[in-house]
Amino acid sequence: MESSKIIVRISDFAIGRAPAVLVTQGIGSCVAVCLYEKEQKLGALAHIMLPKTIKITTDGDKVNPLRFVNTALPIVIKELEKEGAVKEGLSAKLVGGAHMFRVLGSAEDDLGAKNIKAAEELLAGVGIKIDNEEVGGNVGRSLEFDLETGVVNVTTKM
Amino acid sequence: MNELEGMEKDILTEVATIGSGNASMALSKMLDKKFEVKVPLLQLIPVEKISEMMGNPEQLITLVMIKIIGDVPGTMMLLFNPENAIKLAEQLTKRIKNDGILDEADRSALKEVGNILAGSALNALADFLDFTLVQSIPDIATDMLNAVINTITADLGQEAEKVLVLETIFRDEASTVEGKYYLLFDPKSTQAILDAVKKKINQ
Numbered sequence: 001m002e003s004s005k006i007i008v009r010i011s012d013f014a015i016g017r018a019p020a021v022l023v024t025q026g027i028g029s030c031v032a033v034c035l036y037e038k039e040q041k042l043g044a045l046a047h048i049m050l051p052k053t054i055k056i057t058t059d060g061d062k063v064n065p066l067r068f069v070n071t072a073l074p075i076v077i078k079e080l081e082k083e084g085a086v087k088e089g090l091s092a093k094l095v096g097g098a099h100m101f102r103v104l105g106s107a108e109d110d111l112g113a114k115n116i117k118a119a120e121e122l123l124a125g126v127g128i129k130i131d132n133e134e135v136g137g138n139v140g141r142s143l144e145f146d147l148e149t150g151v152v153n154v155t156t157k158m
Numbered sequence: 159m160n161e162l163e164g165m166e167k168d169i170l171t172e173v174a175t176i177g178s179g180n181a182s183m184a185l186s187k188m189l190d191k192k193f194e195v196k197v198p199l200l201q202l203i204p205v206e207k208i209s210e211m212m213g214n215p216e217q218l219i220t221l222v223m224i225k226i227i228g229d230v231p232g233t234m235m236l237l238f239n240p241e242n243a244i245k246l247a248e249q250l251t252k253r254i255k256n257d258g259i260l261d262e263a264d265r266s267a268l269k270e271v272g273n274i275l276a277g278s279a280l281n282a283l284a285d286f287l288d289f290t291l292v293q294s295i296p297d298i299a300t301d302m303l304n305a306v307i308n309t310i311t312a313d314l315g316q317e318a319e320k321v322l323v324l325e326t327i328f329r330d331e332a333s334t335v336e337g338k339y340y341l342l343f344d345p346k347s348t349q350a351i352l353d354a355v356k357k358k359i360n361q
Contacts, residue, residue, distance in 0.1 A: 010308055011206045025215035026304020029312055049206070049312045063319045064206065100309040103225055103297040111312050140305025142216060157218055158301050 005144075008032075011067040013046035013076050015083055018148040025142045027096035029104075029112035031119050031135075032143055033073065034093040035128070036150045037085045043147045046076045050111065051118035069118040077126065090128050093152045094119055095143050097135040112136065162202055169355045170324065170348070174198035176286055177279035178326035178339050184278035185271065185328070189249055192331045195339075199325040202348070205315035208323055209307035212237065212338075219303045220260065222272035223310055225294035226280065230347035233310055234276045234293070235340040236268075240300055243268060246335045265298050272296040275339065287354040310342075318344035 008014045008024040016022055018041035024032050027047065036043040052070040053063070065071035077087065097116035099107040107113065116135045123130055134141065134154050144153045162170070175198060182193040201211065209215070220243035226232040238246065244255055247264035250271065260268070273296050280291045299306050314321050322343045329336040343351065 009206070010209070010304070026209070026302040026306075026308065028301070028305035028307075028309035030308055049308065049315055054316050064204070067206070067315060098305065098309070100299050100301070100306060101223060101297045103223065103294050104309070104313050111309070111316075138299075140301040142302065157216065 008045050008047050010047050011049050011064050011072075013044055013066060013072065013079075015042070015044045015076075015079055016147055017042050020147050022145040022147065023143070027141045027143070028098050028100050029110065029115060030096050031069065031112075031115040032095040032141075033076070033119055033123075034095070034143070034145045034152050035076065035080060035085075035090050036093075036145075036147070037080070037089045038091070038150055039089060040084060041147050041150075042080065042083055042085055043145060043150070044076050044080050045143075045145050046072055048072050048115065048119070051114040069115060069122055073119065073122050077128075087127060091150075092119075092123050092128050092130045093145075094130060094133045094135055095141055095152065095154055098140060099136065099138050100140070107136070107138075162200075166352055167200060169352060170200055170322065171198055173283065173286070173351055173355065174200065174324035174326060174341060176282050177324075177341055178328070180282040181275040181279040181339060182328050184274050188271070188274060189330070193328050194331065196327045199323075201323045201325075202320050202345075203323060204320050205311040205318065208311045208321065208342075209304050211323070211325075212307055213303050215304040216302045218300060219306060220268070220298065220300040221306050222268055222296055222298045224272050224276045224296045226276075226291055226341075227294060228291040229289040230287075230291065230343060230350050232341060232343040232347050233314065234272070234279070235310065235342070236272050236275065237338040237340065238336075242335050242337060243300070246271070246337070249335070260300060269296040269298050272298075279341070287351060287358070289350075289354065314342060314344055318346070320345060322348040
């Protein structure tokens with residue numbers, strides 16, 4: 001159903017229920033976190049840019065908390081709980097964390113790898129199980145998260 | 159830094175023009191044909207918005223990037239649609255490509271374009287502003303616009319909410335090849351550039 005697609009931009013998230021499909025396009029080193037509660041067919045998709053808040057040196061600028069794994073995911077989980085989700089019932093899928101440029105660091109310690117690690121650690125810390133990952137490599141990805149089935153369909157162009 | 163004042167915009171436009179003017183001259187020499195550049199577009203925007211101003215999230219692009227290191231850290235990028243990247247590579251390597259795929263020789267040639275453009279632009283800026291600027295080795299990727307651009311802006315977004323984006327379109331006279339040339343500076347670097355120019359004016 002084309003009309004029920006909700007597009008999630010970078011440093012943002014969306015929450016929905018079946019039959020909605022949550023979509024995000026062109027994930028590079030970012031991490032897309034899909035959270036799903038099967039019983040209620042309730043889910044969230046967050047497209048996060050960076051692992052954790054680093055002090056911003058710019059004077060007076062307010063930084064979007066949805067840019068960072070450590071501040072974005074607690075917000076998303078809280079919003080899901082407001083919608084009636086129970087943390088124990090949630091499962092997660094991670095997509096992204098690609099290594100796009102060698103100039104920006106090695107595959108083991110660039111932002112892509114750090115984003116995945118940060119998401120894994122945060123989810124483990126709050127007791128949400130990750131049941132699938134499509135991460136790393138050097139390719140950009142798009143995804144569609146079907147809240148009817150919980151299936152995350154990942155596509156690439158290269 | 160949230161907004162740029164009129165004079166600051168003028169100064170930064172001039173800085174971008176010096177950079178892109180020298181870069182296009184270098185490209186003209188390299189290919190022995192005239193390249194024209196448009197007046198730069200200048201924006202101070204949140205890092206999340208940068209990819210949006212460049213095109214559709216899933217459109218394929220070829221991008222050469224070089225990090226600027228030194229007194230004013232930043233990033234330089236050359237953005238092509240893949241057809242234009244191939245046309246430029248054909249002209250550089252003097253080969254005709256029928257497969258529509260950039261091979262290692264093409265990628266090397268395009269990276270070298272990045273090197274030369276960055277070198278000439280940064281030399282001109284370093285002279286003008288009395289800065290020391292060093293460039294990283296170039297890197298290249300072809301993939302979805304959002305995936306490529308957001309990986310670079312994420313790198314900048316670690317330390318800044320907003321980034322100054324200077325965009326210049328360049329094309330050869332016959333319009334066979336067109337690309338976009340970008341300089342990205344975080345607010346700290348932007349301020350350093352402004353201070354250096356103001357100091358120069360007051361001398």
